[in-house]
Amino acid sequence: MRWIAGLFVIAHGLVHLAIWLPKPDQKAPFDVGRSPFAGNVRRLASALAIAAAVILALGGIGLIGDASWWIPVTVTGAAASAALLLLTFNRWWLIGLGINAAIIVLALQQA
Template sequence: MMSWLLAAFLVAHGLAHLAVWLPPAPADTEHAAPFAPDHSAVLAATRVPPTTIHRTAVWLAVAAAVAYVVAGLAVALGSGWTVPLVATAAALLGLALKILFFHPWLSLGILFDAAVLVFAVGSWPVALT
């Protein structure tokens, strides 16, 4: 039961990356997100072109989502040794994305990524893999 909950969490967290970073910005400001998901103060300060910044956000979001979904499927299928490896990659991609494009609204996601990283590196509980 716990492994299915973990699998569902990993898949849902991965898909959340797509929901935040992939939709185009609405034309009207009334329905705009509370932050611009493709705005990076770090990359803008280094004079990276806006199109490259946007592409970086999309690629990191897609990579993190794919890695999280694969980690969730690995948990669901009981693929023991692959879970920590893929979950570590997913958490690192998610953290890189949220640090480069930081906004306070992403704090919960940072905590989720950090928790996944701690558990993956510190070895998952045996019952969950």
């Protein structure tokens, strides 16, 4: 079960790269580089996506390896992901916010 959970955390992190790093598609239903609060945030969003991906990947590796540090790293990665989703908020991100909340709650239960 630890492997599955760790791979899920890693995959969740990698999804951020797939969504925020490619060049924007004009046919997409929303712009991932645009914030409803701050306008154009493409660079900040890309930086947060990279940070969230790296931190979540490290957390997932730590979880798989049963390292003592996986909990704070994973919670930090999920928080970075949540910040990114809130910055570029649209209704599509509700599932991602739920995933981040579940990761945080489940990780903290292991502490």
